[in-house]
Amino acid sequence: MTSVNEKHPVPSPIDDPTLGLGSAEPGGFPQVDSWTLPAAPEDDPYGDMVANLRSFLDHVAAAKPDNATVAELAGDLAAWRARLAPMSVSEREQVFAHRTDLPGRGQTMSPNFAIEGGDRDGVWGTVTYGRYYLGGNGAVHGGAIPLLFDEVLGRLANSAGRSPCRTAYLHTDFRAITPVGRQLSVRGWFVSEEGRKRVVRAELKDGDTLCAEAEGLFVALNPGQP
Numbered sequence: 001m002t003s004v005n006e007k008h009p010v011p012s013p014i015d016d017p018t019l020g021l022g023s024a025e026p027g028g029f030p031q032v033d034s035w036t037l038p039a040a041p042e043d044d045p046y047g048d049m050v051a052n053l054r055s056f057l058d059h060v061a062a063a064k065p066d067n068a069t070v071a072e073l074a075g076d077l078a079a080w081r082a083r084l085a086p087m088s089v090s091e092r093e094q095v096f097a098h099r100t101d102l103p104g105r106g107q108t109m110s111p112n113f114a115i116e117g118g119d120r121d122g123v124w125g126t127v128t129y130g131r132y133y134l135g136g137n138g139a140v141h142g143g144a145i146p147l148l149f150d151e152v153l154g155r156l157a158n159s160a161g162r163s164p165c166r167t168a169y170l171h172t173d174f175r176a177i178t179p180v181g182r183q184l185s186v187r188g189w190f191v192s193e194e195g196r197k198r199v200v201r202a203e204l205k206d207g208d209t210l211c212a213e214a215e216g217l218f219v220a221l222n223p224g225q226p
């Protein structure tokens with residue numbers, strides 16, 4: 001029997017020459033100058049596409065479709081891959097994760113952190129983990145929680161005109177089950193900033209219940225450091 005991958009072979013992403021590793025531009029992250037999102041444009045197809053993609057992934061995770069539906073979906077996805085493949089651009093030009101004017105930076109890899117406010121020293125907002133992030137028994141997958149913390153703390157540590165930095169360590173304590181499908185509060189704040197070292201902390205709460213907390217060290221990159 002032919003597998004889906006034999007019928008629609010998926011190329012490996014490993015040899016992608018459009019990635020910026022080793023480029024002279026340190027960090028490569030889009031910089032954040034303000035935590036306030038500009039008013040949403042009237043017509044924003046990219047934002048609509050990313051929102052639909054997030055919702056799609058939740059439905060893929062939640063559904064138990066019949067084989068005919070799965071085969072049709074595999075064919076549709078293969079057709080979209082073939083259509084998008086010739087449109088690949090360099091990392092600098094890519095739109096995905098570079099739209100800092102959109103909730104979640106216009107990406108679907110890390111949970112959608114909806115910013116409510118922030119300043120030079122901290123940021124706060126909400127997150128709702130969809131079914132896509134389910135680990136088991138209604139709880140969020142343990143790996144998806146540091147993913148959120150890296151997103152929140154990475155944005156904070158790179159904000160307010162600071163030079164680009166990277167995560168050196170990210171320590172996470174899981175204090176209680178993090179539920180899927182509930183709006184949770186998130187807060188990140190600076191602990192210290194000495195030389196190249198930026199120590200930041202974050203917490204994730206379900207109402208008054210502390211679900212998880214983290215401490216991260218972000219180190220400012222030297223010139224030419226990838």
Ligand SMILES: CCCCCCCCCC(=O)SCCNC(=O)CCNC(=O)[C@H](O)C(C)(C)COP(=O)(O)OP(=O)(O)OC[C@H]1O[C@@H](n2cnc3c(N)ncnc32)[C@H](O)[C@@H]1OP(=O)(O)O
Pocket residue numbers: 029030031032100150151154155158165166167168169195196197217219220221222225
């Ligand atoms: C809009 C923006 C959106 C952004 C959101 C997403 C943000 C995502 C951020 C990331 O996830 S970045 C990807 C994950 N991280 C990495 O891939 C980093 C890989 N590691 C490195 O590149 C280097 O190890 C690093 C740049 C972090 C540090 O290497 P360096 O050679 O530049 O620094 P060095 O080792 O000399 O350390 C500098 C200081 O930090 C300290 N340090 C470094 N790593 C440490 C560590 N792990 N634990 C404790 N201390 C550490 C080190 O001891 C030293 O302290 P002192 O100055 O006091 O001597």
